[in-house]
Amino acid sequence: MSEIVRLTCPMGRKRAELWSGAVLALAGAGGAAAAFAGLVGLPEQDAQGALRWGAVALSAAVLVAGLALLADGLRLRVPVLEVEDGEFRYTRGRYIVRIPFADVGSYYVLRGRTRSLGLCDVTGRPRQFPSVQGRRASRPYLPLTGLTSPDKVDAFMSTAGIPPRDRSLTSGR
Structure with a gap:
């Protein structure tokens, strides 16, 4: 047999991790940017400022989780x-x-x-x-x-x- 016969197995987990990681990373980056933009011009002791810093932290955590999913999806063979x-x-x-x-x-x-x-x-x-x-x-x-x-x-x-x-x-x- 001189030609190559090849079967590549589909990897649903890889696709799911790549897509969900990309969505989470974009959502986290967008949320962090929007929350950080809302902080500009607010006094530091304002209650809204504390809520906005919490939103920035939560968005950053979502961004990190999305990047981790992307890295794991790229690592799968x-x-x-x-x-x-x-x-x-x-x-x-x-x-x-x-x-x-x-x-x-x-x-x-x-x-x-x-x-x-x-x-x-x-x-x-x-x-x-x-x-x-x-x-x-x-x-x-x-x-x-x-x-x-x-x-x-x-x-x-x-x-x-x-x-x-x-x-x-x-x-x-």
Whole structure:
């Protein structure tokens, strides 16, 4: 296989954090600017001045929360599955798994809140992968995202030429 077959998993959490962080940052900056502009010309011991300083502080906190959400959204990495030149690759940020295509026998999709992809060797045993985040020694699957459709994973794997794992009791007949 000489061309690249690629599946990029959708990341709803990344989009949500980026958009909500941008909205919060803009709202915080606008609120702080408006409250600070209202402070100009007020006496320092005025009760309204204390309320306006509270509004400035609250707007600054909203601005900081929005910037934190933006930073976290930019930090999230999207999983990418690729098959190219006889090699299966899973990439998520700096974490890369490379398996020779001849060593991949079949696959299965773990359904749940966060979808995962399990690969089996040619004898049908699940492969073990090092942990994505270093929390565990190994795991038998590669994490995808919750918005990843199992049908898209099936279509990607069939395009790549990897069959689904046969787990039926009557598979030998």
